[in-house]
Amino acid sequence: MPTADALAHAHDLADFVAASPSSFHAAAEVARRLTDAGFEPLAEDAAWPAQPGGRYLVVRDGAVIAWVVPADAASATPVRIFGAHSDSPALKLKPKPTTGRLGWLQAGVEIYGGPILASWLDRELRLAGRLVLDDGTAALAATGPLLRLPQLAIHLNRDVNDHLALDKQGQTQPVWGLGAADSADLLGELAASAGIAPDRIRGYDVVTADAARGAVFGKDDVFFASGRLDDLASVHAGTVALAAADPADHIAMLAVFDHEEVGSETRSGAAGPFLADVLERVQLALGADREQQLRALAASWCVSSDVGHSVHPNFPDKHDPVVQPVLGSGPILKINANQRYATDGIGASAWNGWCEAAGVASQEFVSNNAVPCGSTIGPITATRLGIRTVDVGIPILSMHSARELAGVTDLHDLARVAGVFFGGDAR
Structure with missing residues (x-):
């Protein structure tokens, strides 16, 4: 049975989805919530202030990037990026x-x-x-x-x-x-x-x-159904976590991209220059030269968070016969031998460590060998920036339906792990 905190998180997600019927609305809602939490909006065509000790965000079309810089940040301080996307089919x-x-x-x-x-x-x-x-x-x-x-x-x-x-x-x-x-x-x-x-x-x-609002339902209120869970569930989790982040030895960053569902190859997509542009400006403000920028990236992490498939009780043959994540048993670690997901052994170890620190159970996801595997912003980000990247998410049913199905506890648990990743707590 979900805790009161998990149910409150699900109802807040329902509010978030209702306010985010398009990618542009989602970016605006992230910006609104983070501004209310003390983040300073920045314009891309204006000079940016010196970064240490700040909480900043910038919106580009249907994408938004926000970050928290610790007061003692230096020129080679690494970054922890929680990535997601704002668009849906x-x-x-x-x-x-x-x-x-x-x-x-x-x-x-x-x-x-x-x-x-x-x-x-x-x-x-x-x-x-x-x-x-x-x-x-x-x-x-x-x-x-x-x-x-x-x-x-x-x-x-x-x-x-x-x-x-x-x-x-x-x-x-x-x-x-x-x-x-x-x-x-x-x-x-x-x-x-x-x-x-x-x-x-x-x-x-x-x-x-x-037009229908997201809803909690099922025996013991274990289910949450809504439009655009792919990938507003991750966007919401990252926003909640970043608003409370208090990083000590890294910059905490939320990167929400548009156009993932159509290939990401736009100015506001993960294959575009948005994240690289923001990272460079943040590092330059910290006084970094090119060597220090590369050192920072080499020590950085990206958690690419997107939904994955829960085992379906009516179509078990579509899933791996052994690795079968199910709603309500925790977020998923997404693995693919052909690098459709960016997870490797080092990433798996790090993810499991963050989950353990958050007190959250994690599941693994791998495709049935006979069923083609989708992909995410993870491999794109890893390729563009060289940042160590791990692909994760929550298990859902009805992916790419107008209304998708998630587990209430998984939604909350993803935000809790994101909080640990950013350097906050697992509230």
Whole structure:
């Protein structure tokens, strides 16, 4: 049975997800929470203050990096980075998004990432993201429940329970009203939610999100279901841990990237320059030369945190026959022989040590040899920076569904280990 602290963490995660329907909202929510905790926001195009003793954060589009520098930090002080991502599979608005036919208003969308399309059927959806205005500024916008992707009745598709394959163009356009397409404006709905005039919009990055709130349920309240657990569960855990961090011999850093679900190769993705840029500026402010920068990186760590697969009771043949993580038994250490995850023996030892110090049990995850293995920001970060990296996360079911399933205690335990990693406590 979850403790009161674990349940409080899950309910706070529900608040966090509700405030983060897009990557841009997630970055803003991380920044808001950390600013409330005493972090100073920095602009990338401004000079940064001297770093020792500071708590700082910088937002780049849908990504955010925040860090705590101990008062006695020196030019070769190493960094401990907790990495995660802010985006999730979704439907993304196309240009000219107000469409429709046969008396229905519809939204023109394309597929973002690799969602389980069937899971988006018959649920109320929000629109959320960034609107770029005529003066070059950006405004965050998020509607309430607005759209729905309706299933075809079984009477009209007698084979629906045997086979369901949606045409990604013709059968994934949600409805959001009634009438002719030229009589309505979907962008106007978004503009109204942000309190701006529709004619000011010059560009946008807008996705769908499940409108239902995250919920604790099950016998003894062991389950937590929500949209965007991949990877807001990790983003939230890292934010909670960094807000309380008090590092002594290293810089504690949270790095939240966008676009992991589509390959990370953007200016705000893990394959882009964002983390390297921030690290260099932090090290330069500490007076580091190139040799001292490399010494610091050689002594640094990155924990790449993303969700992984719990063993599924209805599909046991999809999992390794021996290594079978399950919800409620602790965070997972992710291992892959072909380096789809960055974990090695040294990383495994370090992770298990942090878990032990936090009083948290850990599980291992490895794929069934016949099932392709996904990847994370871990190998990308290790490759770009040469930092020792270990891949971890929490086990979930329904990964890439519009609504995913986690264990309440695992969510809290991940934050507790992150706290130890950063140099705080395991509250």
